[in-house]
Amino acid sequence: MSLGRRGGLVALLAPAVVFIVFLFIYPFLYGLVLSFSDPSGSFTLANYERFFGDWWERRTIWVTLWISLPVTVASVALAVPFAYYMRRGIRGEKVITFFLIVPITLGTVLVSEGMLTYMGPTGWLNQLLMAIGVVAKPVRFTHNYWGVAISLLIQGFPFSFLMLLGYISGISPDLERASQMLGASRIQTFLRVTFPLMVPGIAISFCLSFVAAFSVFPSAVLLGEPSGPTRVISISAYHWAFEEFNFNVASAISIVMAAIELLVISGVLVWRNRMYRGASIVGKG
Amino acid sequence: MKDFSRFTISEVTKRFGERTALAGLSLELRRGEFVTFLGPSGCGKSTALGCIAGLVPITSGKISIDDECIDDGRTKVPPERREFGMVFQNYALFPHLSVANNVAFGLKLRKLAKEAVAQRVDAALKLVHLDGYADKFPAQMSGGEQQRVAIARCIVLEPRLLMLDEPLSNLDAKLRIEMRYELKALHERLHVTTIYVTHDQQEALALSDRIVVMQTGRVQQIGTPEEVYASPANLFVADFMGFKNIWTGRVESARESGDGIEYSVALDGFTLKVRGAYREGDRRRAAIMRRLNDRREVWTAIRPEDVQLGGQGDNVVRAKVVQVEYQGQVSQVTAVAGRDTRIDLRPSAPVASGGTIEVRIPPEKVLVFADGEAG
Numbered sequence: 001m002s003l004g005r006r007g008g009l010v011a012l013l014a015p016a017v018v019f020i021v022f023l024f025i026y027p028f029l030y031g032l033v034l035s036f037s038d039p040s041g042s043f044t045l046a047n048y049e050r051f052f053g054d055w056w057e058r059r060t061i062w063v064t065l066w067i068s069l070p071v072t073v074a075s076v077a078l079a080v081p082f083a084y085y086m087r088r089g090i091r092g093e094k095v096i097t098f099f100l101i102v103p104i105t106l107g108t109v110l111v112s113e114g115m116l117t118y119m120g121p122t123g124w125l126n127q128l129l130m131a132i133g134v135v136a137k138p139v140r141f142t143h144n145y146w147g148v149a150i151s152l153l154i155q156g157f158p159f160s161f162l163m164l165l166g167y168i169s170g171i172s173p174d175l176e177r178a179s180q181m182l183g184a185s186r187i188q189t190f191l192r193v194t195f196p197l198m199v200p201g202i203a204i205s206f207c208l209s210f211v212a213a214f215s216v217f218p219s220a221v222l223l224g225e226p227s228g229p230t231r232v233i234s235i236s237a238y239h240w241a242f243e244e245f246n247f248n249v250a251s252a253i254s255i256v257m258a259a260i261e262l263l264v265i266s267g268v269l270v271w272r273n274r275m276y277r278g279a280s281i282v283g284k285g
Numbered sequence: 286m287k288d289f290s291r292f293t294i295s296e297v298t299k300r301f302g303e304r305t306a307l308a309g310l311s312l313e314l315r316r317g318e319f320v321t322f323l324g325p326s327g328c329g330k331s332t333a334l335g336c337i338a339g340l341v342p343i344t345s346g347k348i349s350i351d352d353e354c355i356d357d358g359r360t361k362v363p364p365e366r367r368e369f370g371m372v373f374q375n376y377a378l379f380p381h382l383s384v385a386n387n388v389a390f391g392l393k394l395r396k397l398a399k400e401a402v403a404q405r406v407d408a409a410l411k412l413v414h415l416d417g418y419a420d421k422f423p424a425q426m427s428g429g430e431q432q433r434v435a436i437a438r439c440i441v442l443e444p445r446l447l448m449l450d451e452p453l454s455n456l457d458a459k460l461r462i463e464m465r466y467e468l469k470a471l472h473e474r475l476h477v478t479t480i481y482v483t484h485d486q487q488e489a490l491a492l493s494d495r496i497v498v499m500q501t502g503r504v505q506q507i508g509t510p511e512e513v514y515a516s517p518a519n520l521f522v523a524d525f526m527g528f529k530n531i532w533t534g535r536v537e538s539a540r541e542s543g544d545g546i547e548y549s550v551a552l553d554g555f556t557l558k559v560r561g562a563y564r565e566g567d568r569r570r571a572a573i574m575r576r577l578n579d580r581r582e583v584w585t586a587i588r589p590e591d592v593q594l595g596g597q598g599d600n601v602v603r604a605k606v607v608q609v610e611y612q613g614q615v616s617q618v619t620a621v622a623g624r625d626t627r628i629d630l631r632p633s634a635p636v637a638s639g640g641t642i643e644v645r646i647p648p649e650k651v652l653v654f655a656d657g658e659a660g
Contacts, residue, residue: 174377177340177364177371180363180364181340181370182442183366183394183395185365192390193379197379
């Protein structure tokens with residue numbers, strides 16, 4: 001390769017490299033350095049000690065996992081049958097997809113506001129439940145764990161569903177037909193062919209949904225009890241950054257968040273590799 | 286291999302809304318027979334295969350094996366319980382399973398003992414010359430190898446019927462001929478009743494016991510390769526079987542002679558003499574004579590290979606060479622005779638483009654069709 005051509009290639013790569021360095025690598029390394037520094041700039045582990053030494057801060061990890069893991073599992077578990085059912089396209093698919101996308105486009109704040117009214121103690125949902133006699137007193141759906149979980153599910157499910165649908169509709173329908181011709185019933189075909197082929201898609205959609213749920217902030221504040229039961233880890237980071245103005249501790253908390261997310265993602269990928277060892281190419285050989 | 290004595294497909298029809306994809310397919314399969322559905326894309330041959338497999342619900346008609354009703358449009362045996370094997374055009378191997386597990390897929394569903402499964406998988410892989418590939422994954426194999434796995438995966442179950450949907454169309458030319466040879470060898474060894482779908486007449490002729498030629502959902506002809514090749518039932522079949530020279534003309538005279546009919550047909554610029562061999566008493570002979578009396582417009586057809594370069598006797602025509610395509614042993618030559626009659630021929634002697642040649646059209650090699658029917 002001539003020098004001129006190589007120069008051209010480097011020039012083509014430059015925008016992407018600059019983008020990644022300035023928007024991802026630099027802020028990340030900056031945060032990492034901050035988390036290991038004291039305000040004067042010298043190395044210290046005190047920021048981490050501060051977080052892990054205080055049970056009130058430490059418990060935000062469990063609080064966050066306790067919300068985000070079940071929500072992610074539920075939204076992916078719900079998305080699998082929906083995506084499977086709609087894999088060849090069904091009538092009214094566009095309408096269904098439209099209603100699923102709406103919560104994503106509206107944004108967390110608007111959905112939370114809607115939920116506060118609709119699911120509040122005097123909201124329609126409770127009035128309906130009481131009218132048909134399911135419950136005697138209004139059920140608390142908001143300002144607690146359930147408020148946050150429901151709002152995350154409303155936003156997380158469409159996301160997992162759309163990702164999985166894209167994945168599953170890429171699986172050649174001939175594979176299911178082949179399985180059938182070899183003597184497999186519908187359920188056997190799903191268990192032995194379709195589901196294993198969906199595993200990589202499920203893994204990816206789980207990871208992305210989990211990361212989104214784990215960094216929950218607005219709905220934990222608006223729909224939960226941010227002072228206690230739903231004091232998630234991002235609230236803790238916010239607290240240290242903008243109420244205590246201690247960016248070092250806040251950075252340490254962010255790094256802890258990243259580490260936990262990385263841990264969960266690794267776990268999911270190990271599961272994926274155990275379930276699916278074939279090539280990632282699906283369909284045509 | 287499961288035995289049957291009568292496999293009957295009668296009047297099977299499939300409509301998709303207004304469109305009839307398959308119109309009244311009737312066929313009786315003999316045990317161990319190799320039958321090919323041949324036709325251009327969209328002719329209904331894949332639909333026919335889907336209907337027989339049970340993957341496509343039929344609109345009407347009946348499929349039965351001996352006294353067992355497989356499908357009559359209302360009640361049907363689901364595909365997974367028909368015990369038919371299907372090799373798909375794209376092979377449809379399970380990408381997440383090793384070769385051995387792909388082949389073992391059906392056996393495991395039948396809850397066979399582990400040793401029995403392993404033994405039969407080994408035997409099947411040996412049969413398709415893939416011993417040693419058991420632990421590979423489909424994505425690590427070539428198209429031809431994947432094809433063999435797909436075949437092994439079917440025959441390991443000893444199906445009552447083996448169906449192959451354009452199995453060679455994704456392979457390159459050389460491999461296609463090799464696999465064709467192997468398919469034939471395999472069939473001769475196992476004698477499994479086979480339905481083979483293709484658009485390639487060479488494949489159909491080389492492999493089949495019988496060929497079902499189809500177009501727009503309708504069967505055009507059912508016959509042995511020799512029958513379909515030498516006496517196509519109509520103009521469509523003739524065209525598909527390589528009668529590339531098709532000319533319309535007007536019958537000027539027709540008379541019965543000892544063992545056939547002699548016509549002369551006025552083409553665009555020259556007169557073509559035709560001798561059809563129909564023995565006395567041949568029903569077709571009477572039918573043709575009758576038809577010629579009320580309809581004089583006919584189609585004549587001859588293969589490029591049968592057109593001779595030079596020669597004496599009847600039907601010697603001067604023609605201008607417009608294109609020469611060198612193909613090794615022979616050349617593909619296109620010439621124009623009369624006012625605008627295109628003649629394709631395959632001479633082995635060299636021909637110069639732009640020159641004038643004399644070609645002879647042997648009268649006994651010309652087929653005549655009136656109304657698209659054989660004559």
